[in-house]
Amino acid sequence: MMKYLDLRFDQLMGRYGFILGAIVLVIALAGLLIAWRSDKAPRSLVAALMIAFAVGAVMFGPSAPRVAKAFWRLAFAPPPPPPSGPLRVGEAYVALAPKGQGGTIPAPILARIWYPAAADAKLEASGPRPVDCAALSSTRLADPGPQGRFPLLLYAPGFANAADDNSSTAAMASHGYVVLAINHLEWTPPPGQPQSFFDYSSEAGYQATLRRGAEHSIREAKVALRALDILTECATGDFAKYVAFDRVGFFGFSFGASVAANAAILDPRVVAAVNLDGWVFGPALEGGITKPYMMLFDDEPLPDAKAFASPDPATRAYAKAQDDLVREHGRLFESPDKYGFWLRNTVHADFNDLAFSRGNWLSWFFADPSRVKAIREDYLLAFFDAYLRHQPQTLLTADPSPYIGVTPVKGRPKWAEGEERVPFLAWIGLK
Known part of the structure; x- marks a missing residue:
């Protein structure tokens, strides 16, 4: 566990921030669905879950295209891009x-x-x-x-x-x-x-x-x-x-x-x-x-x-x-x-x-x-x-x-x- 905690702060956010964001998104979404099906959920809890959902979206959002592309690569294994020059x-x-x-x-x-x-x-x-x-x-x-x-x-x-x-x-x-x-x-x-x-x-x-x-x-x-x-x-x-x-x-x-x-x-x-x-x-x-x-x-x-x-x-x-x-x-x-x-x-x-x-x-x-x-x-x-x-x-x-x-x-x-x-x-x- 210490191995994964012993990270640079910028590395934690830049490399693993999207994972934390995805976890927060899933938990917040699950909580909102449960609250929606319940008539007794306090408004303060719903508000907290909505804030958590927004925070998770901010953390995960910029990485979403990269993550989607990673799954696409797993499925199709495309070769390297062609040469980038004009010749x-x-x-x-x-x-x-x-x-x-x-x-x-x-x-x-x-x-x-x-x-x-x-x-x-x-x-x-x-x-x-x-x-x-x-x-x-x-x-x-x-x-x-x-x-x-x-x-x-x-x-x-x-x-x-x-x-x-x-x-x-x-x-x-x-x-x-x-x-x-x-x-x-x-x-x-x-x-x-x-x-x-x-x-x-x-x-x-x-x-x-x-x-x-x-x-x-x-x-x-x-x-x-x-x-x-x-x-x-x-x-x-x-x-x-x-x-x-x-x-x-x-x-x-x-x-x-x-x-x-x-x-x-x-x-x-x-x-x-x-x-x-x-x-x-x-x-x-x-x-x-x-x-x-x-x-x-x-x-x-x-x-x-x-x-x-x-x-x-x-x-x-x-x-x-x-x-x-x-x-x-x-x-x-x-x-x-x-x-x-x-x-x-x-x-x-x-x-x-x-x-x-x-x-x-x-x-x-x-x-x-x-x-x-x-x-x-x-x-x-x-x-x-x-x-x-x-x-x-x-x-x-x-x-x-x-x-x-x-x-x-x-x-x-x-x-x-x-x-x-x-x-x-x-x-x-x-x-």
């Missing part, structure tokens, strides 16, 4: 083959490419077999207009996910970006080592996770950058003519965020990176991020003193992991060209297409996944337009955000200490 989107599944050296033939890098297609281009669904780079020569891109070339973005998916785990890739293509995504690299535990990549069972487990995370995210970043090298070398036709390969952006979801951040540290071509609710490891966690950087993150509570003092080593280790991430980002967000946005009432899956699966159904009652997708794509577009197209964007500096439920953390240094997220029991003086 048609083409997709290609490609095998980017490095040139062999010394008689060896390296394995190709499997990747997906989303691109703004010409208005009259014939678009075919990408099949199960990848095409080679030469097949892209006949691909017709849209006219990039005065900008001359389309900027290119790299994308890294979540841990163990495929390159197409996030339809924001296609959305960015519909706004005039070419997006190149690779699959997450498989990880096999060494003999005698823990079978889980992420181990927060103890301080030693956390330190081992930091080492694995650094090694694997840097390795995956190098593969993504190698894919960029190959595509740059083999591009012909419209891809060679209309795509800018020398200044690119990189965004990633979950573990892919560490891949994106470390790629920006490794390669001068990557001029800006976005973290979609992910952990970072290695240089990205150790002060290495100096380029433009943005993080969008969910509503997971920050660790408190009780977590650090817990007798459970797993609780202490996870609190330490959260604290390391939050403090480094709290420092980053106060420096130029670094942005953080807290999307309230969201969960981790809201930052990729898992948000639309029935396995995520409970979160639909608290945040509409289509709305969250639109918000994250507006921030992605604003960020990359600012740093790849050099177009000033007021959305990045707007405080308050034009979106209800989005809190910019720049200028709120106490956010990193958890003081922006006050538990409800503490707010009312009971803790």
Whole structure:
């Protein structure tokens, strides 16, 4: 019970207020029906029930469309909304083959490419077999207009996910970006080592996770950058003519965020990176991020003193992991060209297409996944337009955000200490 009482006041009202409102509505309506059937109900009771009904309606009313849509999603499980931009989107599944050296033939890098297609281009669904780079020569891109070339973005998916785990890739293509995504690299535990990549069972487990995370995210970043090298070398036709390969952006979801951040540290071509609710490891966690950087993150509570003092080593280790991430980002967000946005009432899956699966159904009652997708794509577009197209964007500096439920953390240094997220029991003086 204490777990559910220990909520921030704003979270109590923003996340659970509609549930309280629904309960009040039902009780008040039931009371009014009983009073209507009875001739002896005092007028004062009827008046109180009517006031309660009005209060419940005020609390539940704003959430009614979202709740109705959540039930509709449960019934029909619609896919993510189509790309929001004005351009048609083409997709290609490609095998980017490095040139062999010394008689060896390296394995190709499997990747997906989303691109703004010409208005009259014939678009075919990408099949199960990848095409080679030469097949892209006949691909017709849209006219990039005065900008001359389309900027290119790299994308890294979540841990163990495929390159197409996030339809924001296609959305960015519909706004005039070419997006190149690779699959997450498989990880096999060494003999005698823990079978889980992420181990927060103890301080030693956390330190081992930091080492694995650094090694694997840097390795995956190098593969993504190698894919960029190959595509740059083999591009012909419209891809060679209309795509800018020398200044690119990189965004990633979950573990892919560490891949994106470390790629920006490794390669001068990557001029800006976005973290979609992910952990970072290695240089990205150790002060290495100096380029433009943005993080969008969910509503997971920050660790408190009780977590650090817990007798459970797993609780202490996870609190330490959260604290390391939050403090480094709290420092980053106060420096130029670094942005953080807290999307309230969201969960981790809201930052990729898992948000639309029935396995995520409970979160639909608290945040509409289509709305969250639109918000994250507006921030992605604003960020990359600012740093790849050099177009000033007021959305990045707007405080308050034009979106209800989005809190910019720049200028709120106490956010990193958890003081922006006050538990409800503490707010009312009971803790």
